[in-house]
Amino acid sequence: MYALLDPQEMSRADHCAVDAGVPALALMEKAGCAVADVVARRPHATRVLVLCGPGNNGGDGFVAARVLAQRGFRVRVALLGERGRLAGDAAAVAALWRGPVEDATRVDVMAADLIVDALFGAGLARDLDGAARALVERMAASGRPIVAVDLPSGLDGATGLVRGAAAPAVETVTFFRRKPGHLLEPGRSLCGKVRVADIGIPDAVLDLVRPKTAVNAPHLWEALFPVPRRSGHKYDRGHGVVVSGGAWTSGAARLAARGALRAGAGLVTVACPAAALPLHAGSYAAVMARPMERPADLSALLADTRLNTVLLGPGLGVGATTRQLVAIAAPGRRVVLDADALTSFAGAAWSVGDVARQAAALVITPHDGEFARLFHGTPEVLERPGKLARARAAAARLGGIVVLKGPDTVVAAPDGRAAIAENAPAYLATAGAGDVLAGITLGLLAQGMPAYEAAAAAVWVHGEAARAAGPGLVADDLPEALRAVYTRLYEALGME
Ligand SMILES: NC(=O)C1=CN([C@@H]2O[C@H](COP(=O)(O)OP(=O)(O)OC[C@H]3O[C@@H](n4cnc5c(N)ncnc54)[C@H](OP(=O)(O)O)[C@@H]3O)[C@@H](O)[C@H]2O)[C@@H](O)CC1
Numbered sequence: 391m392y393a394l395l396d397p398q399e400m401s402r403a404d405h406c407a408v409d410a411g412v413p414a415l416a417l418m419e420k421a422g423c424a425v426a427d428v429v430a431r432r433p434h435a436t437r438v439l440v441l442c443g444p445g446n447n448g449g450d451g452f453v454a455a456r457v458l459a460q461r462g463f464r465v466r467v468a469l470l471g472e473r474g475r476l477a478g479d480a481a482a483v484a485a486l487w488r489g490p491v492e493d494a495t496r497v498d499v500m501a502a503d504l505i506v507d508a509l510f511g512a513g514l515a516r517d518l519d520g521a522a523r524a525l526v527e528r529m530a531a532s533g534r535p536i537v538a539v540d541l542p543s544g545l546d547g548a549t550g551l552v553r554g555a556a557a558p559a560v561e562t563v564t565f566f567r568r569k570p571g572h573l574l575e576p577g578r579s580l581c582g583k584v585r586v587a588d589i590g591i592p593d594a595v596l597d598l599v600r601p602k603t604a605v606n607a608p609h610l611w612e613a614l615f616p617v618p619r620r621s622g623h624k625y626d627r628g629h630g631v632v633v634s635g636g637a638w639t640s641g642a643a644r645l646a647a648r649g650a651l652r653a654g655a656g657l658v659t660v661a662c663p664a665a666a667l668p669l670h671a672g673s674y675a676a677v678m679a680r681p682m683e684r685p686a687d688l689s690a691l692l693a694d695t696r697l698n699t700v701l702l703g704p705g706l707g708v709g710a711t712t713r714q715l716v717a718i719a720a721p722g723r724r725v726v727l728d729a730d731a732l733t734s735f736a737g738a739a740w741s742v743g744d745v746a747r748q749a750a751a752l753v754i755t756p757h758d759g760e761f762a763r764l765f766h767g768t769p770e771v772l773e774r775p776g777k778l779a780r781a782r783a784a785a786a787r788l789g790g791i792v793v794l795k796g797p798d799t800v801v802a803a804p805d806g807r808a809a810i811a812e813n814a815p816a817y818l819a820t821a822g823a824g825d826v827l828a829g830i831t832l833g834l835l836a837q838g839m840p841a842y843e844a845a846a847a848a849v850w851v852h853g854e855a856a857r858a859a860g861p862g863l864v865a866d867d868l869p870e871a872l873r874a875v876y877t878r879l880y881e882a883l884g885m886e
């Protein structure tokens with residue numbers, strides 16, 4: 391359910407299934423039938439135009455056309471390319487189509503109630519141009535509902551990026567498991583409703599394919615989620631430190647501290663300039679505020695080794711002092727770097743790599759802008775195609791966990807594991823929401839959860855908290871909304 395397969399992994403799954411005795415043609419027949427089922431359930435679709443491409447995606451289209459015609463739909467088929475050049479299973483199923491095959495470059499896309507987009511799927515190998523691109527653009531401009539086979543043609547299943555052009559679908563029918571491009575923007579927005587059809591590939595092939603990308607959902611981390619025990623003590627649940635900026639910028643640290651406490655950290659201390667002390671002390675009575683006028687004060691505070699986890703960045707200010715604070719906090723501790731702490735290392739990602747080597751664990755939580763600044767001058771990261779590959783390359787480069795935020799937040803680990811979020815509502819993009827996420831991450835790390843799982847769980851509960859709070863959300867609501875999310879989670883995890 392939760393594995394996401396890129397085109398190479400899907401192709402391996404396909405081969406494993408065939409090796410296990412599933413005929414390839416049967417896979418294509420089931421795929422085409424699944425598409426036909428979805429089309430048949432659409433309202434007001436009696437005239438269906440199936441646009442077939444030159445590969446197996448087109449083969450699925452030929453099957454869907456035949457099944458729909460058998461069910462009484464008025465079906466036309468148009469092919470991009472020459473019929474004589476179809477090969478393999480696609481040629482076999484095209485031969486079973488008894489009706490005319492029109493030239494897709496000339497077909498009237500308006501003379502249909504619904505279009506089946508079976509031009510390109512997993513085999514998209516380059517940007518669309520020429521006749522293929524013109525056809526996709528005509529389809530997009532037609533205003534007709536489109537059901538996409540596997541992926542909207544032109545959408546790259548591995549990256550979620552559009553290669554040349556892609557037409558938005560109302561529904562996308564994919565096979566066996568979803569692909570990263572169904573969750574990563576702009577792909578997710580182009581797919582419409584995504585349906586996953588069982589085409590007879592046994593689940594056991596996943597043991598052979600071992601996909602490294604998954605939907606971010608509790609299955610990934612629930613076994614490691616810290617559930618309080620009756621016999622436990624607050625110190626068992628860690629002691630997180632939030633390093634705060636001055637009075638005027640202390641709101642970000644307050645949000646983070648609340649997030650950390652609500653995420654279950656046993657204790658949370660805010661280290662802040664004296665002017666900000668009353669603000670922190672008056673925020674949550676449970677937060678402890680300690681004065682930090684100069685970096686040496688942070689060293690003194692952290693001499694207590696029970697303070698095992700530190701967040702630096704929200705509202706902290708950009709510059710040498712912040713870099714110094716990071717250097718003081720990192721050795722031997724679990725560290726979260728966000729916001730200003732990341733921008734303080736703009737163009738110096740190697741320095742954050744040093745931090746990761748010294749720290750017991752490192753999680754960074756950049757948005758796209760902070761990510762681009764941090765990895766400025768690191769083309770092996772920034773030039774990777776798409777958010778998933780960039781986050782993975784960054785995690786490998788740093789030796790730490792990267793949370794690349796957005797509507798499709800990616801959490802990536804140095805060993806290649808990655809999780810893509812799909813539960814964040816659009817209204818979560820609000821001032822201060824990132825500070826709360828950094829705080830939740832701190833809170834879970836402080837409780838000893840392994841860093842990748844802690845980061846993934848933080849992103850998920852943050853998204854759920856937003857949904858629980860509902861539209862009109864402001865960041866201050868998020869820590870409060872975590873209570874409802876935790877209640878459900880603890881119940882599901884069987885808390886005593
Ligand atoms: N795996 C499975 O288990 C199952 C897979 N199934 C289905 O198979 C689909 C994958 O089929 P596929 O591999 O044949 O690739 P597909 O998407 O049809 O495209 C390849 C063709 O497009 C061409 N082409 C590529 N880019 C182009 C461009 N920019 N502009 C123009 N042309 C371009 C490329 O040409 P070439 O690069 O060779 O010149 C080649 O001719 C998959 O999405 C699913 O629907 C199901 O049947 C069930 C089981």
Ligand SMILES: [K+]
Nearest residue numbers: 507510541543
């Ligand atoms: K397609």
